[in-house]
Amino acid sequence: MLHEIPAAPSAASPGAKSNTLFARARVVFPDGTTRATVERDPTPQYVLRGEGAYLIDVDGQRFLDLNNNFTTLIHGHGFAPAMDAVSRVLRDGTCFSNPTVHEIDLAELLVDRIPAVEQIRFVNTGTEAVMFAIKAARAFTGRSAIAKIEGAYHGAYDWAETGQGGTPSTWGSPDAPVPVPAYAGTPQSVADEVVILRFNDAEGARRRISAAADRLACILLDPMPSRGGLIPPSPDFVAAVVETAHHHGILIVCDEVLNLRQSYRGASARYGIEPDLIAAGKIIGGGFPIGAIGGSSRVMSVFDGSAGRAELAQGGTFSANPVSMIAGRATMGAMTETAFASLEAMGDRLRVALAEAIERRQAHYTVSGAASLFRIHPKRTLPRDYRESYPSPDEAIVMKTMTRFFRNEGVILPDGAAACLSTAMTEADIDKIVDTFDRFLAVAPVIEEETR
Incomplete structure (x- = not known):
């Protein structure tokens, strides 16, 4: 059995100020942090x-x-073009109920760049982007269930996070992966609406997608799941998923919140995937909160409320806020x-x-x-x-x-x-x-x- 090298924090250690701040944080936050992803060993670095x-x-x-x-x-921390652009826009106001030119500027850049994106809507986080992409697929197909890759992280929407944290004792048979709930108290109905696929298992994907085809709205696919190992997709797996989905009228939703950074046109284009919808975030906000749902005009029409109530209403007090828009435009323009x-x-x-x-x-x-x-x-x-x-x-x-x-x-x-x-x-x-x-x-x- 291996043993960790013990950390040795003390009042005189280089992390003394972080230790002091963490002691304060533990009083006001349930575990001393506001993000489960914050690493500590045993104290976070502030x-x-x-x-x-x-x-x-x-x-x-x-x-x-x-x-x-x-x-x-x-671009790392404090990217000057983004910081300069933000400092200018802050003087004009940080958020409005009305649209601004900045959201058009960023949208035009992304639509011009990403082959699968003809139209786009902005939200505030990657979680929201995935959530609304799934909702759009449901609105478009009239079906409710989704398929997703075992171990892949897609944010905190109940259906999207199911199956992201299985362990050898819970994930079940290789031929029938279990939709393991992400948190205590998850309704059983959520698991009933999620089909888990093993990454790079082409035949398993064909079989499991086909078996649930009449109820699947979409297949949620991260082209290279980070928590799933950051492994590239095999061409036969991609072909199996896409061909089976198209045969049954199931939409392909690619989560590129993380992997958009893989190329100028994103990860889907890199791996030959032609998704119906893409969820984006992270780099497109220039260090500020952002998310985006983009795809074909045909599928994105579910958001169209110009002739009355849209099939899928999507708002958000801070969606397309000018700070994120202008920082994102400066950041992506430099890429x-x-x-x-x-x-x-x-x-x-x-x-x-x-x-x-x-x-x-x-x-x-x-x-x-x-x-x-x-x-x-x-x-x-x-x-x-x-x-x-x-x-x-x-x-x-x-x-x-x-x-x-x-x-x-x-x-x-x-x-x-x-x-x-x-x-x-x-x-x-x-x-x-x-x-x-x-x-x-x-x-x-x-x-x-x-x-x-």
């Missing part, structure tokens, strides 16, 4: 400010940031095809260098990812889906140990999720990541094969 590829915490420690607020900040290619080249170099370090050390690790995204797995062979990427208890300890090692070396590496690069990073930053990983491998605990 941030003072961000500077490009780096963030500085309240104790004055400086870290290379590979989290970038869960892949949101494609040219050249900028995407440069960031991908940096990602390719990093993944190759990490793999070379693993080979050189003959270590028990693999690396997945694409474009500016990567994830390190404590496994000898690259996983193919969520079940294969799910860590054993010993592997989970190793990953926590690695995250701690990186942090002690001045690098924020997400634990069990996608790490990402930003345009603010330099080749020296890539070298720092590789060097840190190589030095970790030199001292990392060894996992024996039989622990799986």
Whole structure:
């Protein structure tokens, strides 16, 4: 059995101010935080400010940031064009009940860029984007159920989050994955309306989609699920899902809230998927709250209320607020095809260098990812889906140990999720990541094969 390297916080430690703030936070928040995704070891690091590829915490420690607020900040922290644009618009007002030109500007950029998007609607979060995409599919098809990938994270809508957190004791047979509820008290009716598919299981997808075809409104598909292992989709799996869906009149909804950053035209275009709807968010808001639902004019017509009440009403007090719109336009405008290619080249170099370090050390690790995204797995062979990427208890300890090692070396590496690069990073930053990983491998605990 492996054991974690113990953290050693104390009043005199570099994290003393974060410890003090966390003590205050525990009084007013149920577990001391307002996001379940906040990492703590055992205390969260409280941030003072961000500077490009780096963030500085309240104790004055400086870290290379590979989290970038869960892949949101494609230009890193404090991207000047976005900050300058926002500072100008703030003087004019931050939100209105009326539309502004800024929402048209950002919408035109996205419609021009993403092949599957002919029309678009803005919301405030990725969760809302996925939620309204599912609702749009239901309104368009007249069906209520959805299919989704096991282990894939799609935010906090009851149906979308079902099956995202299964464990070996709950996820059921490989041939019939269980729609595991995401929280206590989830109505059974929610699970009854969700069909779980294993990623990259083409024949299983055909079989399970066909069996539930008469009640499926859509298939919710993340082209490369982060929590599912950040594994690329196999062409035969994509073909199986798309062909079966089209045959039965089921819509394809691609969740690109995270993966839109994979290319100038997004992840669906990268992998040859032609979805009916796309949910977007994160990078398109320039560091401010945003979400978007886009798709063909035919399907997006369910939002059209110009002739009376729409089949699907979608509002939101802060939807399309000018701050997010103008920051998003400045951010995405700077992400040219050249900028995407440069960031991908940096990602390719990093993944190759990490793999070379693993080979050189003959270590028990693999690396997945694409474009500016990567994830390190404590496994000898690259996983193919969520079940294969799910860590054993010993592997989970190793990953926590690695995250701690990186942090002690001045690098924020997400634990069990996608790490990402930003345009603010330099080749020296890539070298720092590789060097840190190589030095970790030199001292990392060894996992024996039989622990799986």
